[in-house]
Amino acid sequence: MSLWQIIRRLLPFVRPYRSLVISTLLLTLVGSLAAQVNPFVLRYTVDTVQGLLNRGQGLAEGWHMLLWVSGLLLGKELINTGITFGQKYYGEKIRISVSGALAEAAVTKILGYELGFFSEGGNQTGKLQTRIDRGVESLMKLVQNFFIDILPLFANAIVALVVMFFANKWVGMVALAVLPVYFWLSYRQADRLNGTRRNLRSLREEKNHGLISIIDSIVVIKSFVREAYEGDKQLAVQDRLEEAQLSTRRTNFRYDGLKTFVEQIGVVAIIVLTAYLVLDGQISIGAIMFHILLFNNVSAPIRQLHRIYDEMNEALTYAEGFFAILDADDQTERPGPLRPAHLYGRFELRHVDFTYPSGTAALHDVSMTIEAGKTTALVGLSGAGKSTIINLLCEFYRPNGGTVLLDGQPLSEYDTHALRQQIGLVLQKNHIFKGTIEENIRYGNFAATQAEIEAAARQAYLHDQILDLPRGYQSDAQQLSGGQQQRIAIARLFLKNPPIIFLDEPTASLDAIATEQIKNSLDAIKQGRTVVIISHSLAQIVDSDCIYVMKKGEMVESGTHLQLYEKRGTYREIFDASARSLNIEKLAKTMADDGDEVLDTAL
């Protein structure tokens, strides 16, 4: 990304603050004019003192001149202090406001992207966060550089150069001659650093991602005693990062030395030339001081040039990654026009093919009908594609081939928000937000009253357990057990009360008693709604109105439990394996024996 492109991208974010920008620019202009006062005053002072000395006069004649010169310099400095404060303050105000607007734009964009966006390599949690943080930070450095450094310094330099030319064209030309060499060196330096910066960026992202994944998987790491292995992995990234950082510094120091040398050549040349012109009688002695001070005004920004260039290059590198987040428009959810107030929930999949953005082919030529108001079960071995079907029905992803219809209309024609408002989703592992139990249940319906929240918790068989906690509904929800967290997700579903319900292993983390309780609650809520349930526990699905059996991304059988059982196909295989794993024979015998005992006692 070029600097010009970045400036164009930043313009819409800066535009709302245009009056601040104009004020800063005006202050900059006044500041750069004020900065030239010192050389003029010094030339005047030196020449007047020289004149007094030549005439054999002393302090008695010169004191009033010294008085007004001091007054003038101090007065100018006072004004300058005000100007610098205004300039820095307004510059900072622009920087802070624009940084807020950029971060907000990134968050809004991210919330609108399809799920596929988050599974891409550079968009995993830690990496995305680094890209946003670094991007905003370096873009802000660019804005700050522009208003606080580049603009005042370069305005100063240009005014000083013009004054030098007007005072003496030869001295002006010497000052000007140094600039291209300096710019060329800075350009070369920037060029050399560009590749290293990109490398640094990806290493920083990798390091952040690694740290986050360590925290996420700390229990597994500890249980397998893999601390040393994980530590070594992080250390290797750290080593590469250090090497890249050192190489950047090496290049910087090399070029900085060269640039300081070129600047000094300029200073020496001006001293020699002005001294020659004084000796030749072309200029007054005060002009030596005058030109050296002016050249200082020209070389001050040059001294800063490498830092500005450096930060600018950093901004260029990180801005690319940041704007890529804002520009992933092809991954934005595209809501359709249909916003029905009520959905019946009849889904029809016709020859659906789907491959995840990562390249995993998950569904091939799947056709099925999910009847409205009925319970449909999806059965199959792990990785068969059951959850993928729910992902498509929620429009988290769009099929690559075939069509999905809802109530007779293509699913893509529906407004995604309107669609999801009417879908309740309970997953195997449900996200619990940082916050209280009450806040987490309320997520299902922000308008719910406390009584409604408690009713939902009761339906999810969670209310009594919550009351046993020291802080009741105000307890930290993330401290709850896996099973309790799953019940929070179920309570959220009851509170949302949607006409369409998708349950993906809803009782996976529950104990046997809780499973039975939740099954009863779910059976009650199922009435009159469209329900799709995925479960490896056949007890959860035998009552379903229709069962679809999935195998390696294909739908291979369908029917009711009895029909599929009789068919002696994949369903029967899964059923028999489930029965064996449950040790049904032994359980049945125990129950039968217990029945005899009961019978004996009764007799």
Ligand SMILES: Nc1ncnc2c1ncn2[C@@H]1O[C@H](COP(=O)(O)OP(=O)(O)OP(=O)(O)O)[C@@H](O)[C@H]1O
């Ligand atoms: N977000 C994803 N990105 C890439 N591939 C995925 C993603 N989710 C699932 N897959 C792949 O798609 C295939 C189908 O997965 P899916 O989760 O639909 O299976 P499933 O039948 O629900 O399995 P399980 O019973 O284990 O939950 C698998 O090969 C899986 O690796």
